[in-house]
Amino acid sequence: MAKTRFAYFCQSCGHESAKWLGKCPSCSQWNTFVEEVLEKANTSVPNWKTTSTTLQRANKPVQVADITFSEEHRLLTPDKEFNRVLGGGIVAGSLVLIGGEPGIGKSTLMLQLALNMPGLKVLYVSGEESERQIKMRAERLGVAGSDKAVGSKQLAVGINKSEIGKGCYILTETSTQNIFKQIEELEPDIVVVDSIQTLHSAHIESTPGSVSQVRECTAELLRFAKESSTPVFLIGHITKDGMIAGPKILEHMVDTVLQFEGDRHHVYRILRTVKNRFGSASELGIYEMLGEGLREVSNPSEILLSQRDEPLSGITISTTLEGMRPMMIETQALVSPSPYGTPQRTATGFDTRRMSMLLAVLEKRCGFNLGAKDVFLNITGGIRVEDPAIDLGLAAAIISSHEDIPVSFKTCFAGEIGLSGEIRAVNRIEQRIAEAQKLGFEQIFISKYNLPAGGHDKKGIDLSRYKIDIKIVSRIEEVFGLLFG
16 A cells, blocks of 8 residues: 655645645745545555556557547537527537636536436536536426426427436435446436536545545546547536636536626526637637526627616727627716715726726817716627727717717727727727618727728628618717717
8 A cells, every 4th residue: 555645735726735835836825735635545546447447558649640530519409598608509529617606506517407308318427516406406407297387488499398317317325436337237328417526436535525535536537538538527516706616627528618607686697618629719608597508699788788768978889799699788977076086987797997098088189078087988798898899889889878879879989099099990890880770770989990991891791781871980079979979
């Protein structure tokens, strides 16, 4: 038997040390080192099988030209939003990590996926709930023949109601060795683990949820996924800072990292791609949390645009892109005299430093006196936008609130503002214009540098293709002249 070895791990970043340290040299956090017992087994390397195929097979180096490549087969789910964030479907042998706050809907999302995959065997491994608790949630989602199954029926479009939940198997277990025994007997097509922090491996002598246990359990599931080509979904907890709990190497090991976000006071949830080896890392899916489950929102503008009967000052519509999806968002601004000596600058869903830059440009280039005014910005819908194309819409909202002149809700904006007051070109302007036209907008402001005459877009755009009135501007003064006269 090999000698037992002790080590100290930082619970914040996973840094390993031979002795206890008060301050972590990696993440500079204090009092985060915890002692864990590591045991070196003198038998074979721990694997998901008793007889490891890795030990029986020795890989040899191969030239790139000799590697045969075939188009990857993706498994499509009935949930189009889930397919979008995964890059077009589930890739065989992929390891997907889903993180989010407690109660945000991670388990509901994955149980809905397990219940709505007819013709496939899905193993749902739960280390947090009992079988009866999962059964209660499954009945609420419509697996028990309930006529109230709104969530499942909307996700499983075209699927016979009697087939919902037939291929879903529930296993309440936390030992990875017992889990792999059941996997060998069942041979599922998809494995869902809820959650990775509750699993423990017999090869590591530490408590579940510790750095070494999370790392070892993930490594065993990773070997199983790659050797058996079975996709595995891991649900992960997050810390108070919003980061996924456990070592940072956990996010490096998996193929895809998804973040499930939302506000407890709102019914909408956002599934955001943080990392994706098989697709774009900037996609997002939007869901509505109902009593019967999660409903996918195919048109995000329905939650990002408010319905109002009359124009209001300080509100404009901007076009933004999340991955490959164009969206129309409502940008709100409030400018009021500061009752105190120091004006306030507050932004929700937008970078405060970029807001300060826009205010400086408006003062310097346009002559608006905003230095003694309180300015508040808000992006509706509870999302955070980093696309610079909303600069023009935000500037128009600020001046609209400052002058108390409303902007027509049939007008939208797509342009980046430079420090000299010029309207810079934005990428994929044609998709933005097409989305605005589809949603019924009558006018859109874009940069003249998106035309063939200049800018980085050498092809330019064909204005004759669109029925919407396209306003071509080059300076921010031109925009205010057209809007406010």
